[in-house]
Amino acid sequence: MQKKLLFLFLLCWQTVAAQTPVTSLSALQTAINNANPGDVIILANGTYTSTADISITKQGTAAQPITIKAQSPAGAIIAGTGGFNVASPAKYIIIQGFKFTHSASKTKTGAGTSYCRFTRNIFETPGDGENLTIAGSNHEVDYNTFQHKNAMGRFLAIRGSGSQIAESLWIHHNYFLDQQPQTGNGAETFQFGLSGYSMSSSNSIVEYNLFEQCAGENEMISVKASAVTIRYNTIRDCAAQFTLRHGNKCKVYGxxxxxxxxxxxxxxxxxxxxxxxxxxxxxxxxxxxxxxxxxxxxxxxxxxxxxxxxxxxxxxxxxxxxxxxxxxxxxxxxxxxxxxxxxxxxxxxxxxxxxxxxxxxxxxxxxxxxxxxxxxxxxxxxxxxxxxxxxxxxxxxxxxxxxxxxxxxxxxxxxxxxxxxxxxxxxxxxxxxxxxxxxARILTPAMVGYNANTTPPVTQFVDITDNGGVITGQYPNTTKPSEDIPSLIDNDIASKYFRSGRTALWVQYKSSVPAAVTKYTLTSANDVPARDPKNWTLQGSNDTLTWTTLDSRSGETFATRGLTRTFTCSNSTVYRYYRLNISSNNGDTGTQLAEWELFAQQTTGGLMAATQNDMPVTVYPNPTTGIFKVKLDDKKRKSYRLIVLDAKGTQVAATLLPEDQTNREANFNLTAMPGGMYFIQVSDGLHQTTRSLFKY
Incomplete structure (x- = not known):
């Protein structure tokens, strides 16, 4: 049923947006001048030599931007002496898939522009000057490749108006490659602002960008503005430095x-x-x-x-x-x-x-x-x-x-x-x-730039004990019946597993999804006196006859009641059975545990890709006028990723419910989006549930 709805809405969407193919720069300029919200202008592949700027002053809307794109990624090359000049009052413009080899300092957004996006382009503009200059606010620069510069000027320069730096920019997943050293000042790879803007706050985010072999001058990234967040970028093999040169209250992390x-x-x-x-x-x-x-x-x-x-x-x-x-x-x-x-x-x-x-x-x-x-x-x-x-x-x-x-x-x-x-x-x-x-992780070229996957791999540790399975054990001299052993994997530290006496014991987990466990946790119980495990081994097997030791511990202590400790093990083998062997505790009165969890590292699209499984997810109100909640009736201690897709399958919103968030719900606002069918995907990395939502 959902596939039929998706197909119908795709048909509806395709009839709304006007697509205008063009085969010359003059036809491109005419199409831009006549564009209406929602129009898509497609320039055929080829090399086009410009003698003047391509002017853009039109306005799209949040729900219906005006898209100007190449027929295929990097297929339309803009050479010559003119580039895209996005000028006030332009807003909600998308420029996508071009290769710019025209003269430097020709492609830009000016003051008074807003909500424009450069995505999936290659910038390789020769001569002194900037490859791309951004002024105005709420712009997005993502998945572009800036490469091979051997002249004064910057790959990317952020400017403003008066004394105010551009605000609320989102610059992400770009690849900055090969900027040759220059002898003068003014050849940073990426310059965010100027000294005259430095006391103004930008409230912009620069994230997930990769910088390699960039050495224009002694400053590679130069921030000359306040309140800029720079996070999760990779700077590798660059001879120049990242400098907070002017401005205050910037955050640099990850x-x-x-x-x-x-x-x-x-x-x-x-x-x-x-x-x-x-x-x-x-x-x-x-x-x-x-x-x-x-x-x-x-x-x-x-x-x-x-x-x-x-x-x-x-x-x-x-x-x-x-x-x-x-x-x-x-x-x-x-x-x-x-x-x-x-x-x-x-x-x-x-x-x-x-x-x-x-x-x-x-x-x-x-x-x-x-x-x-x-x-x-x-x-x-x-x-x-x-x-x-x-x-x-x-x-x-x-x-x-x-x-x-x-x-x-x-x-x-x-x-x-x-x-x-x-x-x-x-x-x-x-x-x-x-x-x-x-x-977030250290980036590779495959994760950024014009040809990267739009959904980079996300790695997480999946708790395989949350996926059912069978837990058994041997526990001599126990004061509790065997039914208490399942409480080790019930995500409830109040339901402890207790063993009295000093002899050895083991607990064994049979996973319904075989996996390579590389991390596990043990949680001590809240009772006193302390009966923490001190000496143990973790083993893996696929037949319960041959066991491989993955981790061995001795003399461990938990120090605090109800404390969860995390342990890692070097393991790349997929096992169905895992066994925790707890040996004599050197005279202690016994062993007392509340939880045992086993985690396998999983990357989106990898061996343990999410499978369809119904989870307790509620979406309300449904239908909605735009504002709605997604609630999980799940008290298990793990993280969930929530993604909202439109009828075309494009991600329009996403959030993460961290494992320590007690309120298991998230708020979304689609008031600026068009009416129709949307889909909410909820995934814990191992399972995925999809819910449909209709917006008036």
């Missing part, structure tokens, strides 16, 4: 820096956390100011960093880690808070050359490097037990002293480098050990 000069910080009240630095020189450079804007210094100065938080970052094998360079008559930095970073390797953990007034150093974990400028009391020396995973980045291993290191909340520290939510106690470094879906 980024991956590999073999670059890292990040340099000027300005006030920035939050730098959950970033991953490897083989950088330096990793984090806290700027030495030569002026103080708040006291009247010009906006062009190197504004003294004040009240900057540098916390929960992971720094591994960097030539130098946290630094501040010297400056003649420098003002240094004030009230910098450097806390709970994991620093492994390098010449020293910190080297400060300038004035450093009223700093806070707290909870940093250093290993295989001297403390340098970090005072005693601001660090501990310990092996953080970080190991490289399959993505190539360093994550915490079970038993790491970084796990639960911070028992005090940091209100600005909300996510880790995997995109997982953080909650107290916080793990030191960029990684928070979690079984929640992994929504």
């Amino acid at each position: 980024n991956y820096f590999v073999n670059t000069p890292g990040i340099r910080i000027f300005g006030d009240d920035h939050v730098i956390y959950s970033n991953h630095f490897e083989s950088c020189n330096p990793a984090i450079n806290i700027g030495n100011g030569d002026g103080e804007v708040a006291d009247g210094s010009p906006l062009t100065c190197h504004d003294r960093p004040d009240r900057v938080l540098v916390a929960f970052n992971t720094l591994v094998n960097n030539t130098s880690n946290i630094t501040q360079s010297g400056r003649t008559n420098g003002l240094g930095a004030t009230y910098t808070n450097v806390a709970y970073n994991v620093i492994q390797g390098g010449s020293n953990a910190a080297q400060i050359a300038g004035p450093y007034t009223n700093p806070t150093w707290k909870g940093n974990i250093i290993y295989n490097t001297p403390n340098g400028a970090i005072p005693s009391g601001g660090y501990v020396t310990a092996n953080p037990l970080v190991a490289r995973d399959t993505t190539g980045t360093f994550h915490l291993q079970s038993g790491s002293p970084a796990i639960g290191a911070a028992i005090t909340a940091y209100p600005d520290v909300l996510f880790d480098m995997d995109g997982q939510s953080r909650s107290v106690p916080l793990d030191a470094g960029a990684d928070q050990v979690s079984t929640a879906p992994v929504t």
